[in-house]
Amino acid sequence: MVSLDFLKPGDAGKITSINGRQNFLSRISGIGFSLNEKIEMLQNNKRGPVIVSLRGSEVALGRKEASAVIVELGRE
Amino acid sequence: MSTLKTNYTIALAGQPNTGKSTIFNRLTGGHQHVGNWPGKTVEKKGGNFHFNDKQFELIDLPGTYSLTSNSMEEKVTRDFLVNEKPDVVVAVVDASQLERTLYMLSEIILFPVKIILVLNMMDVATANGVNLDVGNLQKELGIKVIPMAASKNQGMPELLEAIDSECSSKKEPVKNNPNLKWQTGDLTAEIEAGIAGKVNAPYPEKWLALKLLEEDSDICELVENELEPAAWDNVKESLKKSQGGGTLLAAGERYSWINSILSSSLQWTGQSKKTGRRHKFDSLATHPLWGKILAVLILMLTFIATFLLCMPVIKFLLGSMANISGLLKSSLAGQPQWVASMIGDGLVPGLGISMVMISFLLPLFFIIGFLEDVGYIARLSYVFDGFMNRLGLHGKSFMSFLLSFSCNISGVMGSRVIDSWKQRLITIIMTSIIPCGAVWGVIGLMIVIFFNTNTVLVVSCLFLAMIIQLMITSMLMRRFLPDEDYTGLIMELPPYHKPNFRTIFIYTWTFAKGFIKRGFTLIAGVSFFVWLLSYFPNGNIETSFLSTIGHGLDPIGSLMGMDWRLIVALIAAVASKEAALASLAVIYGIGSGVTSITQIYSTKVGFEHSALGEALLHSIGPATALAFIFAFFFSIPCVGTLGVIYSETKSIKWTVGSACYYTFTSLAFGVIAYNVGLIIF
Numbered sequence: 001m002v003s004l005d006f007l008k009p010g011d012a013g014k015i016t017s018i019n020g021r022q023n024f025l026s027r028i029s030g031i032g033f034s035l036n037e038k039i040e041m042l043q044n045n046k047r048g049p050v051i052v053s054l055r056g057s058e059v060a061l062g063r064k065e066a067s068a069v070i071v072e073l074g075r076e
Numbered sequence: 077m078s079t080l081k082t083n084y085t086i087a088l089a090g091q092p093n094t095g096k097s098t099i100f101n102r103l104t105g106g107h108q109h110v111g112n113w114p115g116k117t118v119e120k121k122g123g124n125f126h127f128n129d130k131q132f133e134l135i136d137l138p139g140t141y142s143l144t145s146n147s148m149e150e151k152v153t154r155d156f157l158v159n160e161k162p163d164v165v166v167a168v169v170d171a172s173q174l175e176r177t178l179y180m181l182s183e184i185i186l187f188p189v190k191i192i193l194v195l196n197m198m199d200v201a202t203a204n205g206v207n208l209d210v211g212n213l214q215k216e217l218g219i220k221v222i223p224m225a226a227s228k229n230q231g232m233p234e235l236l237e238a239i240d241s242e243c244s245s246k247k248e249p250v251k252n253n254p255n256l257k258w259q260t261g262d263l264t265a266e267i268e269a270g271i272a273g274k275v276n277a278p279y280p281e282k283w284l285a286l287k288l289l290e291e292d293s294d295i296c297e298l299v300e301n302e303l304e305p306a307a308w309d310n311v312k313e314s315l316k317k318s319q320g321g322g323t324l325l326a327a328g329e330r331y332s333w334i335n336s337i338l339s340s341s342l343q344w345t346g347q348s349k350k351t352g353r354r355h356k357f358d359s360l361a362t363h364p365l366w367g368k369i370l371a372v373l374i375l376m377l378t379f380i381a382t383f384l385l386c387m388p389v390i391k392f393l394l395g396s397m398a399n400i401s402g403l404l405k406s407s408l409a410g411q412p413q414w415v416a417s418m419i420g421d422g423l424v425p426g427l428g429i430s431m432v433m434i435s436f437l438l439p440l441f442f443i444i445g446f447l448e449d450v451g452y453i454a455r456l457s458y459v460f461d462g463f464m465n466r467l468g469l470h471g472k473s474f475m476s477f478l479l480s481f482s483c484n485i486s487g488v489m490g491s492r493v494i495d496s497w498k499q500r501l502i503t504i505i506m507t508s509i510i511p512c513g514a515v516w517g518v519i520g521l522m523i524v525i526f527f528n529t530n531t532v533l534v535v536s537c538l539f540l541a542m543i544i545q546l547m548i549t550s551m552l553m554r555r556f557l558p559d560e561d562y563t564g565l566i567m568e569l570p571p572y573h574k575p576n577f578r579t580i581f582i583y584t585w586t587f588a589k590g591f592i593k594r595g596f597t598l599i600a601g602v603s604f605f606v607w608l609l610s611y612f613p614n615g616n617i618e619t620s621f622l623s624t625i626g627h628g629l630d631p632i633g634s635l636m637g638m639d640w641r642l643i644v645a646l647i648a649a650v651a652s653k654e655a656a657l658a659s660l661a662v663i664y665g666i667g668s669g670v671t672s673i674t675q676i677y678s679t680k681v682g683f684e685h686s687a688l689g690e691a692l693l694h695s696i697g698p699a700t701a702l703a704f705i706f707a708f709f710f711s712i713p714c715v716g717t718l719g720v721i722y723s724e725t726k727s728i729k730w731t732v733g734s735a736c737y738y739t740f741t742s743l744a745f746g747v748i749a750y751n752v753g754l755i756i757f
Contacts, residue, residue, distance in 0.1 A: 023144075025327075027146065029323060030141030030142035030144075030179060030327075032176040034328050035328055049458060049462070055176040056174075057568060057569075060362075061565060061567075062461065062564040
C-alpha cells in the first residue's frame, strides 16, 4: 500500500484509507473520494499537484493532499 | 374553497460544472437579480419566469459539492432548504459523471422537499457511451427525472411541465421517508435511534445522524442543545466507535446509495471513457512549464482582444465627451459660471469615465466568461496553484493578479471565477496592490527624470516592496477572514465543453446591470466630488478646497518631503492614475486653459513632458521624488477600481476599508522611501 503521490501515470488501485482533519475528509469525499473506490493516476510530475481519475471524473489534488490518500495498487 | 396558489419558489441546486447556470439562464432569460444572502457575503442569484399563468421565483443556490457546515456556501444552501421551504427543488447533475455528481442529491433527498432530478448534458453522456434507463431511475428514486441538454435547449419544456405539475401536486413530501432505498450503516442506525423523536428541528433524522457521524460542528451543537445530557452522552459514545472515520463512513454510505440506485439503470456501452487517456491539449494546458506559458499567453491575448474591441468605442466616447462638454458649456453661457463648469467639467467627465469603463469591461467579461464556460479556468488554476500558495492564495487568484498589471479593474472582474467567497474577497482587495499600466506610465516618467542611471535598481526595489506588501496584506486579510475551510488543492478538472454563447451573453449582461447599478453611480459620484473640491470656492484650482486640503496635509506631506502640489497630484490619482501627470502639469502652470481637475478627462491638456520634467527637477529633490514614486506605486485604488470593488462585493465597508488601508500603506511606503532617500542622497 502506498500513498497516492507515489503512483506513476497509468497506475491504478483502490483507496484503502484517507487521513486528515474533518473538513479535509468532507471536502475530498464530496468531490468523489471514498473508501474502496477505484482510482487511477493521470499526471504526476514529482513536484506540484497530481491529476487523478475516479468515478468518471478528473480531479486535481495538491501534493500534500495526495499523500493523505492511501491506495492499494492493482487493477481488478 | 381557497384561492389557488399561483406564486411558487423553486430552488436550483447542484454541484459546480453541472450546467446549473445554463439552466438558470434558460429558465429566467434576462430577468435576474443579484444580491447577497442576508448577512452573508455569498452571492444570491434569483430570477422569475411564468408558465401556465403561474409565476415562479427561481433561486440559484450556490454550486457546492456537499452540504456540510465547512463553507458559507454550503450553509446557505442547507439553511434555505429547511427555512425557506421551496415548493420544489430542482437538483442538477451531470449525466456524463453521474456517480460523482449525484452526491449532492444524496444529501438533498433526505429532506422533506419535492425534488426534480435534472440529468443535464445527456448529449455528452450518450456520446461517451452512457446508456441510462431514465424510467427505471425514476422508479428507484421515487422522484421525477428529466433528461436534458440545456446548452442545446433540449428538455426545457419537459422541465417546465415537471415543475408545474410538482407544484400543483397535493402529495406532500414526507420527513424521514421510509420508501427511500437507503442502506443505513449500523453506526448511522444506532445514532439515528439515539436521537429519534428527541430533536426539535426541521432537519430529517437520518440526515442529522449522518451529519453527526461527519462531526459537522453546527449540527453537533444543535443536537447537543436539543438532547438531555444523558442522551447526548449516549450519542457521543456511539460516535466514538467510528474512531475518527465518521466522515468517510457517512460518505461511503451516500456513495453506496448512489451505486445501488445506478446499478439497475446505468450501463456503459462501447468504449468506456475511463481508460485514462488524456486529451493532447489538456496535457499541454496542465504541463508545469508549457501550461504556465500557455496561460500567460491566453491572458495577454484576452487583454489585447478586449482592447481591440473597446478601443473604437472609447475613442468615440472620449472624442464626443470634449464636444458635448463644450457644447453644454456654451449653451449654458447665460448661467452662472459654476453651473456650466459643474455640468461640463464635473458631470460629463464623470459619466464619460463610467461609460468608457463599461465599454472596456463588457468585452473583457465576455472573454473571461468564455474561458470559464469551455472549462479552461480550472487548468489555469491548476498550473499556478503552487505559485499562488506562497502568497496564501489559491491558483484561481492568478488570473486576477496577472490581469491587474494591465488594469486593476479587470483584475477585480477576473476574481469572478473563484468559487469561494472568502478567497474571492481576499483576491479582490489584493489586486489593488498590483501596479497597473497607468501607474507605470506616471512613475516611469518620474524614474527617468530623477534616477536615469539607476532605473533598474529603483524598479527592483518597487517590485520587492510589492511582494512584501502582498505578503503583509494577505496575512492581514487572512487574519480578518480566517479561512478554516482551506483544505489545499482539491479541484475538479471539468471536461472541455463547446462554449454556449447564450449563457455567456446573459452572464455578461447580468454583470453589466450590476455594474450600472453600483459601480456607475459610485464612479460618477466620486468624479463629481473631485470636481467640487477642485472648482470651489472660486473656480481656480490653486485656491480651491483641493489645494486647501493639500495644504492641510502639509504635516503628512513634510514626512515625505512633499509640498501641497504633489499631495494634490496623489489625491487626483484617485479619479484616474493617468490624470496625475496632467494634474501636476496644471498645478505647475505648464498645462493651461484648465480650471478643474476633472476637466482633464474631457479636454486634452497640452503640456510638454520635458517642461514638466524641468519644473519637477527644479522644485523637488531626489528623496522626495523617490517618496512620490513609492507613494504613487502603492496609492489608493482609482475610482474605477473602487467602483468595481463595490459592485462586486456589494459592501461599502470593504470598499471604504480598502481605500483607507491603501491610503495608509501608500503614505507609509512614501515616508519609508523618503527617509531611505535622505540617507542615500
